[in-house]
């Protein structure tokens with residue numbers, strides 16, 4: 001099989017997951033990387049056996065053999081990086097851009113339309129979209145859930161507390177809610193087939209505590225961004241309306257991350273809860289029955305093939321490579337339309353918080 005040449009833009013923390021996932025695919029060779037920081041790119045090049053370049057421009061000029069590129073720079077650069085790649089004389093067949101997709105809806109739409117015109121698969125890295133139980137639920141939701149009218153998605157993180165400059169500085173990424181809320185919104189919008197949201201009302205908390213997290217001290221003097229938030233969001237879909245509640249928060253005092261996804265439909269409900277032993281989402285279906293005036297939940301735990309949360313990054317990369325080998329976009333990946341609607345909610349949360357009121361989208 002012909003080798004698929006891939007490259008990575010930005011060689012920081014998250015890039016190592018992309019490189020490790022590519023390394024698991026025998027048909028793939030990671031041939032190039034670039035980073036503005038010399039030590040970072042050289043160390044990455046040595047570790048993963050690829051040629052380091054000093055900038056994206058230099059890499060694109062010198063490598064005309066790239067089939068896929070991962071963009072793993074800070075969020076404020078995603079738009080310009082992706083547009084530069086798409087404008088190169090020999091663009092790759094597929095691009096995986098880390099979240100947040102960009103800092104405005106107009107940018108995401110332009111990235112999507114430019115990629116479509118160039119025949120390039122452009123995917124955005126929202127790894128929960130790859131969960132097999134969630135995908136199965138989405139495929140069968142008409143039959144299992146009927147029209148979904150309520151959703152609740154809560155992620156309490158014990159670690160990964162924002163500490164690196166790229167997460168703290170609004171100019172670099174835009175804050176913790178921009179960094180993570182999109183992960184929670186994606187499963188619901190997948191279920192609602194990329195429905196456009198109608199309004200958002202959100203509270204963002206500006207301080208989360210005084211103890212350290214896993215990625216540095218939780219110093220309130222440093223944590224001046226939107227550290228955590230909760231909000232209500234009305235998402236319209238074909239069959240009516242779905243009211244969704246999302247909570248994203250950091251909590252230094254819980255022993256494990258807690259992630260809980262719940263959908264309630266006319267026919268029944270479903271939950272996906274993070275199990276710590278397997279580090280994967282466990283799906284359950286339920287129906288509400290009335291017995292002697294009491295509402296009881298009849299619960300069925302499903303045995304879907306589980307993938308750990310970390311393993312979902314590997315699935316995402318494997319899907320991207322599949323897009324290259326088949327020459328077709330892969331529906332499993334988050335495309336620009338879905339990404340734009342996800343970000344309407346995320347960006348709407350900031351606007352609602354600033355307004356202190358509901359934000360119509």
Ligand SMILES: NC(=O)c1ccc[n+]([C@@H]2O[C@H](COP(=O)([O-])OP(=O)(O)OC[C@H]3O[C@@H](n4cnc5c(N)ncnc54)[C@H](O)[C@@H]3O)[C@@H](O)[C@H]2O)c1
Pocket residue numbers: 009010011012013014015034035036037040055056072073074075077098099100125126127164166179
């Ligand atoms: N999907 C996930 O679960 C997940 C997890 C962590 C981070 N991320 C995302 O990955 C991206 C990178 O985050 P990170 O934690 O690796 O940050 P990081 O700061 O560790 O790494 C970013 C790297 O990009 C380099 N860089 C900056 N400007 C550049 C440019 N113009 N050209 C080339 N390289 C440049 C920096 O020098 C740095 O090495 C962010 O968008 C973040 O949101 C995603």
